[in-house]
Structure formats: C-alpha cells, structure tokens
Amino acid sequence: MNGRALQWTALGAVLLFLLGPFVIILAAGVSDGETLTFPPEGVSLRWAASVVAIAELRHAFAISFALAVLSTLGALLLGIPAAYALERLDPPGANIVRAVVTSPLVVPGIVVGLALLRYFVIPLGIGVRPALLASHIALLIPYAVRVVAASLRNLRVDIEDAAIMLGATPLQAFFQIVAPNIRNGVIASFILSFITSFNQVPVSLFLSGPGISTLPIEMLARIDFTYDPSIAALSAMLALLSIAIVFLAERLLGLSRYV
Amino acid sequence: MSDAFLRLHDVTLRYGRTIAVEKLNLAVSAGEFVALLGPSGCGKTTTMRAIAGLLKPSAGRIVIDGADVTRVAPNKRDVGLMFQSYALFPHLTVFENVAFGLRLRKLPDADIKTRAIQALASVGLAGTEEKLPKELSGGQQQRVALARAIVVRPRLLLLDEPLSNLDARLRLEMRSEITRLQRELNLPMIYVTHDQVEALALADRIIVMRAGRIEQDGTPEVIYAKPRNEFVARFVGFETILTAARLAAHARLPGPAYAFGWRPRHVVVGTGPYQGHVRGASYLGETVEYLIESEFGPIKAEVAADAPRHGPGQAVAFDLPFARAAPLAADLPA
Numbered sequence: 364m365n366g367r368a369l370q371w372t373a374l375g376a377v378l379l380f381l382l383g384p385f386v387i388i389l390a391a392g393v394s395d396g397e398t399l400t401f402p403p404e405g406v407s408l409r410w411a412a413s414v415v416a417i418a419e420l421r422h423a424f425a426i427s428f429a430l431a432v433l434s435t436l437g438a439l440l441l442g443i444p445a446a447y448a449l450e451r452l453d454p455p456g457a458n459i460v461r462a463v464v465t466s467p468l469v470v471p472g473i474v475v476g477l478a479l480l481r482y483f484v485i486p487l488g489i490g491v492r493p494a495l496l497a498s499h500i501a502l503l504i505p506y507a508v509r510v511v512a513a514s515l516r517n518l519r520v521d522i523e524d525a526a527i528m529l530g531a532t533p534l535q536a537f538f539q540i541v542a543p544n545i546r547n548g549v550i551a552s553f554i555l556s557f558i559t560s561f562n563q564v565p566v567s568l569f570l571s572g573p574g575i576s577t578l579p580i581e582m583l584a585r586i587d588f589t590y591d592p593s594i595a596a597l598s599a600m601l602a603l604l605s606i607a608i609v610f611l612a613e614r615l616l617g618l619s620r621y622v
Numbered sequence: 623m624s625d626a627f628l629r630l631h632d633v634t635l636r637y638g639r640t641i642a643v644e645k646l647n648l649a650v651s652a653g654e655f656v657a658l659l660g661p662s663g664c665g666k667t668t669t670m671r672a673i674a675g676l677l678k679p680s681a682g683r684i685v686i687d688g689a690d691v692t693r694v695a696p697n698k699r700d701v702g703l704m705f706q707s708y709a710l711f712p713h714l715t716v717f718e719n720v721a722f723g724l725r726l727r728k729l730p731d732a733d734i735k736t737r738a739i740q741a742l743a744s745v746g747l748a749g750t751e752e753k754l755p756k757e758l759s760g761g762q763q764q765r766v767a768l769a770r771a772i773v774v775r776p777r778l779l780l781l782d783e784p785l786s787n788l789d790a791r792l793r794l795e796m797r798s799e800i801t802r803l804q805r806e807l808n809l810p811m812i813y814v815t816h817d818q819v820e821a822l823a824l825a826d827r828i829i830v831m832r833a834g835r836i837e838q839d840g841t842p843e844v845i846y847a848k849p850r851n852e853f854v855a856r857f858v859g860f861e862t863i864l865t866a867a868r869l870a871a872h873a874r875l876p877g878p879a880y881a882f883g884w885r886p887r888h889v890v891v892g893t894g895p896y897q898g899h900v901r902g903a904s905y906l907g908e909t910v911e912y913l914i915e916s917e918f919g920p921i922k923a924e925v926a927a928d929a930p931r932h933g934p935g936q937a938v939a940f941d942l943p944f945a946r947a948a949p950l951a952a953d954l955p956a
C-alpha cells in the first residue's frame with residue numbers, strides 16, 4: 364500500500380468511528396419495525412412521534428435544556444472574568460487555581476456527584492433544582508476558564524495596553540478590543556459547555572429527585588424496559604439538536620460582536 | 623532644566639522583588655526628541671511603561687507639564703505609546719484602528735473621518751483604509767501604528783524600538799519619516815532603541831542606560847566623541863579600551879583618566895611604537911579591518927583600503943595616538 368492509500372484508509376477509519384454510531388442510531392431510529400434493529404425494517408417517523416408524546420420525556424427534555432442553557436451562561440459569566448484575572452492580572456495563587464480548574468476532568472464524575480450529594484446537598488438542605496444547576500456550573504467552569512484563557516493567551520497584552528493608551532478605560536478596552544478577539548473561544552466553550560451539560564449523566568444521577576430528572580437519566584431508566592426503537596429515535600433527534608445548536612450558537616454569537 | 627515638559631524624579635521600578643530601574647532622573651523639554659539607548663534588558667521598556675502609566679513606580683515622581691501624574695491612570699495621561707509589536711487591533715480595519723482613539727473622544731463622525739484619513743495620508747498609507755492589519759506588510763503596519771498614535775494629538779509620544787522588526791531599507795525610510803513628523807508636529811518624543819546608529823541619526827539628545835541607571839546624557843556629538851566611561855564607549859563603538867595603569871608603562875599619558883578608548887579607525891597601522899601580529903584582515907571596500915594580536919591584547923583597526931596591506935601572520939607596527947583617544951572614567955559598579 365502506498366502512502367496516499369494509507370492516508371485515505373486512516374481518514375476512512377476515523378470517519379467510520381466518528382460518524383458510524385450516529386448513522387446507525389439515526390437509521391435504527393427511523394425504523395418502522397417493532398424492535399431495535401439495524402438495518403432498519405422500513406422507514407417511519409412513528410417512533411420519533413411516540414417519544415415526543417411521552418410527557419415525562421418532554422418534561423425531562425425541558426429540564427435538561429433549561430439546565431444546559433443556565434449552567435452554560437453561569438459558567439461563562441464566572442469563567443470569563445476568572446480566565447481574564449488568571450491570564451492578565453497574575454494574582455497570587457494563580458497556579459493553584461489553574462490546577463483546580465483542570466481537576467474535574469481527572470476526578471470521575473460519579474465521585475463528584477456523590478461528594479456533592481453527601482457533603483453539600485444533604486447537609487445544607489439545598490433543593491434539587493439549585494443543586495443540579497450549581498453542580499453543572501461547577502462542572503462547566505473549567506471548560507469556560509480553560510478555553511477562554513487559551514484565547515486570551517493568543518491575544519498580546521500590548522493590544523489591550525494600546526487601547527488604554529488611546530484613552531480607553533479598562534472596561535472599554537475589554538469590551539471593544541478583547542471581547543471581539545476572544546469571541547471564537549467563547550463560542551467554542553459555549554458549545555462545549557452546553558453539550559457537556561446536556562449529556563451529563565454521573566453527576567445528575569445523584570442529584571435528580573422525584574419529578575426532576577434530566578433527559579439522559581430518564582433515557583437510561585427507560586432503556587431498561589423498552590426494546591422498541593423509540594430511544595434510538597430520541598437519540599437521533601438529540602444528535603440533530605446538538606448539530607443545530609452548534610450552528611445556532613455560531614450564528615447568534617457570531618452576529619453580535621460582543622459577548 | 624526647570625522648564626522641562628516631562629520630568630522623572632528618583633523613579634524606581636520593580637517587578638516583584640527585582641529592581642528593573644533604580645532612582646532614575648530624566649527630563650525632556652517641549653518639542654525635544656530624546657533617544658533612550660541601551661542594551662536589551664537595561665530597563666528601557668520598563669521606563670517607557672512607567673511614563674505611560676502602565677506600570678506604577680514603587681518610588682519617585684513623574685511630572686508632565688507641571689502636574690504630578692504619578693498616580694494618574696494611563697488613559698488619562700494623554701501620552702502616546704507606540705509598541706515594538708505594533709499592537710494593532712486585529713479585528714478592526716486600518717481606518718477603524720486609527721479612528722479608535724477619536725471615537726473614544728466622542729468627536730463628530732465627520733471630524734473622525736477627516737482626521738483619520740489625513741493621519742493615514744501623512745504616513746503614506748492613503749487607500750489602505752478598508753484593509754485589515756494582517757493584509758499589510760510589516761512596514762505598513764508600523765505606519766498604521768504611528769498614525770494611530772499621532773492622530774489623537776498626544777502631548778508626548780513614546781516609541782519603543784519601533785523599527786527593530788523592519789528590514790534595513792525600510793528602517794532608513796521610516797527613520798526620516800519619524801524625524802519629519804516630529805519636526806512637523808513639534809511633539810516631544812522619547813525614542814527607545816538599542817541601536818546607536820539610530821539614536822545618533824534621530825535624536826536631539828541621547829540618554830545611555832545600563833542596568834536600570836543612566837550612564838550618560840548628552841547630544842549625539844558628545845555621546846559619539848566623548849563617551850564618559852568604558853561602558854558608553856564600548857556601546858558607541860570604541861573597540862580598544864586600555865586602562866591608564868596599563869598604558870603608563872609604555873607611554874606618557876596626556877592627562878588623568880581611568881582609561882583611554884580608540885575607535886578602530888583611530889588606530890594607526892604600519893608605523894608606531896608598538897608591535898603586533900596580524901591575526902585577521904577583512905576587506906570592507908572603502909577600508910580594511912585588521913585584528914592585531916599585541917601585548918595589549920587584540921586590537922581592532924580600520925584603515926583606508928589604498929594604504930599598504932598586511933596579510934595574516936605578518937608582524938606589523940601600530941600606534942594608539944592619544945590625540946584621538948577618548949579619556950574615560952571608570953564604570954559604575956553594575
């Protein structure tokens with residue numbers, strides 16, 4: 364095999380692993396059959412329609428969606444100033460903060476969920492909704508801080524100082540000069556955060572309560588006793604939604620110059 | 623100089639525990655073009671940032687136009703700063719880069735347009751208004767940075783090694799551009815450089831810095847011909863520097879000095895009381911440069927190319943004439 368064929372093979376393998384599961388789920392989800400099968404038996408949207416008709420799933424979706432939006436906004440609201448302070452102001456203990464910000468990826472989510480429940484939610488008597496929101500914000504802050512910090516690092520400090528020397532206040536320099544230049548980082552961390560929150564299982568598992576369950580948790584519960592293609596149909600819809608969000612976020616944030 | 627426009631009184635600047643600049647005193651009068659000359663790391667940028675207000679002195683006072691600005695925020699000082707990196711706003715067009723400071727001053731749109739376009743024209747960039755900085759060459763970006771700094775009419779302009787990223791030809795071109803603008807605007811300027819040729823060509827006055835302190839402050843003529851001590855002498859091209867103690871054994875000294883220094887073209891080759899061996903000879907066109915091994919150590923000499931030539935390994939007589947030597951004081955301890 365020559366070099367070029369090898370490259371194509373490698374590329375094909377990567378695409379297969381990346382897109383394969385999506386294609387299979389999509390196909391299984393639009394199956395007309397009674398059980399989860401691949402290749403699908405006929406094409407129909409009836410399983411998709413069936414999951415939309417289930418009130419618990421709609422409710423869980425609404426919770427997951429609201430949770431993802433709010434926790435992403437919360438994480439950006441806290442994470443952007445934190446990233447700025449970390450990169451520009453060189454506060455004492457910056458290295459410790461950097462270490463903490465990277466740690467949630469190292470500690471398994473299941474441990475974080477349990478710890479939050481055992482030492483935070485139960486002792487303090489915090490409601491299920493605030494606990495879910497707080498825990499998701501905590502989970503997402505590291506993404507926001509790290510991605511935004513990386514874009515700040517690519518933007519020379521001189522550029523901000525130049526704005527200040529032309530008469531800008533530090534806030535004007537931030538919103539007119541820094542913000543437009545870290546926009547892509549902010550969009551990236553918005554998308555990453557939203558999808559992470561939306562798909563989050565381990566932490567949510569511990570913090571869901573009666574009547575308040577996120578969509579992935581609700582789906583996990585249903586997989587145990589349904590064998591029809593409805594969950595596949597739902598998964599396919601969620602995958603399409605993720606793609607839509609990526610485009611939408613780019614459009615919305617891309618059009619407004621300021622974050 | 624009590625009529626100085628800018629004055630630094632015993633300014634000390636630190637980064638954490640390290641002292642970058644210590645008890646610096648400096649004065650610039652209205653309309654004056656001063657060069658801050660010194661090797662990399664001597665504190666030139668640090669000094670500029672302090673004058674700009676981007677760095678707070680840990681001691682001392684900075685006075686501009688009679689007012690103490692030591693505690694005044696950088697955006698309130700009305701001082702222009704041109705960065706070594708140009709620091710153009712990457713997301714804004716050339717026009718918007720130049721208009722930025724004018725927009726902050728809330729001028730009417732028509733005025734902003736007139737002034738920005740005129741400033742761009744004055745640095746030879748008419749027609750580039752709608753381009754993004756990354757679409758321009760290094761020299762053009764440099765001019766945008768200059769236009770952006772002068773368009774807001776600061777009362778003092780600081781330039782931090784503005785030409786160090788340009789090639790030799792562009793450097794010459796920009797040098798005359800900067801001189802012309804300075805004369806036209808009658809704007810006091812401080813120009814930071816580590817290149818003595820640039821400082822000599824541009825400035826009314828040169829301040830030589832070393833390790834956070836001023837070594838000498840004088841006109842280009844004085845700095846060039848009468849460096850005060852060994853450090854300044856070496857920095858402006860005196861290659862042969864011998865202490866009086868060393869020379870006393872061989873010659874009658876013309877007067878008291880710690881040391882004497884000669885430029886390569888001050889050294890006489892072919893005749894003289896001293897003997898040496900040619901270690902190397904490089905033909906430079908107009909002149910030939912010799913490296914002569916002698917009892918004083920290696921001596922660099924530069925003589926007219928039409929004088930009798932000496933090949934490597936040859937014994938040669940030479941002279942270090944005191945008539946052309948610069949008497950030097952001892953260096954301050956670094």
Ligand SMILES: Nc1ncnc2c1ncn2[C@@H]1O[C@H](COP(=O)(O)OP(=O)(O)O)[C@@H](O)[C@H]1O
Pocket residue numbers: 637640642660661662663664665666667668669
């Ligand atoms: N941000 C900084 N933190 C710590 N030390 C610095 C910083 N910037 C400069 N220095 C130190 O201060 C001294 C002067 O630096 P600088 O003013 O940049 O010199 P120059 O512009 O003459 O090359 C140097 O020894 C440099 O290492």
Ligand SMILES: [Mg+2]
Pocket residue numbers: 663666667668783
């Ligand atoms: Mg410097």
